[in-house]
Amino acid sequence: MGQEKLVEIKNLKQHFKLGRNNVVKAVDGLTFDIYKGETFGLVGESGCGKSTTGRSIIRLYNSTDGEVLFKGENVQGKKNKSELKKFNRQMQMIFQDPYSSLNPRMTVMDIIAEGIDIHGLAKNAEERKAKVYELLETVGLNKEHANRYPHEFSGGQRQRLGIARALAVDPEFIIADEPISALDVSIQAQVVNLMKQLQKEKGLTYLFIAHDLSMVKYISDRIGVMYFGKLVELADADELYKNPVHPYTRSLLSAIPLPDPIYERNRNRIVYDPSQHDTSEEPEFREISPKHWVLCTSKEFEAYKKEQQNSITN
């Protein structure tokens, strides 16, 4: 994996005003980079701001503060039409619900070709058709599907259509917001395999947002854990699962049910208690070991570090 930064998120904030004196800080000062060609997993419980983060990055929301750099250029802020078009071509999104994210009144051909039309990627109708056919085949569907409507497809097939639509404009970066949580287990594996294969073939970069931790571990190179709008831990996928440091990450990992009855019988769940942190000092994001970042105060930092060293020497 090259360490070239594709997306840099700097102090991103997304606050929603719910009325006077009532502001929801859905995303509150998020900073991380996504490298070219990697899959960055973002996990957390519902309401922690992970989807909002994805939507802010792709400008579905106008961020309150902070910036998102895509190849060094700011995505946020005022843009004219042609600039917007340029970004929209490079960044695409796959949505969670394959039922509500496809227009029921459009044929598959038109759904997939919408991006091609907007960006003028096909010279004539013949080429447009050829492109759609090719995309359908790429995602494991076939030509005959092009003239059908979304309701004629199953959930897994619809998600494939969503992927084909995202791929239509040759993006470099795809934000996948819980792309598999609405699907059955056996279909989930199909879609994940497809996403992995496409990444290899096209050198795509993914931001994979999910709450299913075992799937995230499987697909991601690096993982960020979110809690109440903040990133609490960030590390390589293996490192995060082997040496979780932040108590919230630990509690989240200990809650994953595994298909192993004996393990489940002996399971020790760790309960996260946010009051265990020292609130007199504002916690900061610190690097505890190479490429492993944790949100902590300076005191906690020392304690975590010691713990980390002990676990390595043992």
Added chain:
Amino acid sequence: MKKDNILEVDNLKVSFKTHSGEVQAVRGVSFDLKKGETLAIVGESGSGKSVTTKALMGLLPKPHGYIKEGSIMFDDKDITKLKDKNMQSIRGKELAMIFQDPMTSLNPTMKVGKQIMEGLLKHQKLGKEEAKKKAIELMNLVQIPNPEARMKQYPHQFSGGMRQRVVIAMALACNPRILIADEPTTALDVTIQAQILELMKDIQKKVETSIIFITHDLGVVANVADRVAVMYAGKIVEIGTVDEVFYNPKHPYTWGLLGSMPTLESDEEELFAIPGTPPDLIAPPKGDAFAARNKFALEIDFVEEPPMFKVSDTHYAATWLLHEDAPKIEPPESVKKRIESMDHSEEAKR
């Protein structure tokens, strides 16, 4: 009925009439439920697991959903033959149900306490004061803090996890002998899911009900179940104790389900996905319904349906691979590896 069985389902067939024809949602399901045990039914959407439980509860949408054949024995009575009125005296009292989505299974315009008391007033003929006391007791049982105040609140004032606790309290109100939980934790976050599962196991120990647990999450099954039934296309394809089904799976569909979940240790390049989609139950395929998606399918799978083969006294699977003349086929590598890795974890704990 056998002595320690509380429920016996025999050759249950449920169909739905639709414009395009008869959908055979459940196509001959047989199982029994023992006193105090938890039986998990797993399968994909459309496999008939929810329809089976709806039939048990007498909640099939009339008139287009109906029981075509088979019997459900409860208390030495075949409850498929009961009249609506008699069924009403059992439903909610002897058989209670927890639904998937706690937002839609609670009445948004009714205070939570009143909803819990409803069953108590109707089935147990308690007075208002008594019912109130019992409701507070129940809320304590499901660990809702500050029950006196919470009783007077509406569902929207509860979080998802708390709402599901209310639903569980309602289900437990009349000390049901069988509790049917239809994906009770699917809508919840992992940490909340873990809490609810712990709570349900705790309560089961205290009140000694039997539980039928419907889910598609094998992790949850491993956590709660004593026995597991795997359903596919309206039939049970494998049934056994949790250990048997997870450590010695026999049916290729079970292999597929296990293989399509990544383990936390695994770093295989590709997941063992089941290709294709489940069959259309308006015209179920001839032979084994899973054959078309099964790379281990034998020729006979496309012609004749496999019967249940016995693996052990408690473990049965419907696949021709278990026939004595069948070629010896091992589970796919990834599934074998997974099972081996689980065995190691077992040794480490000892």
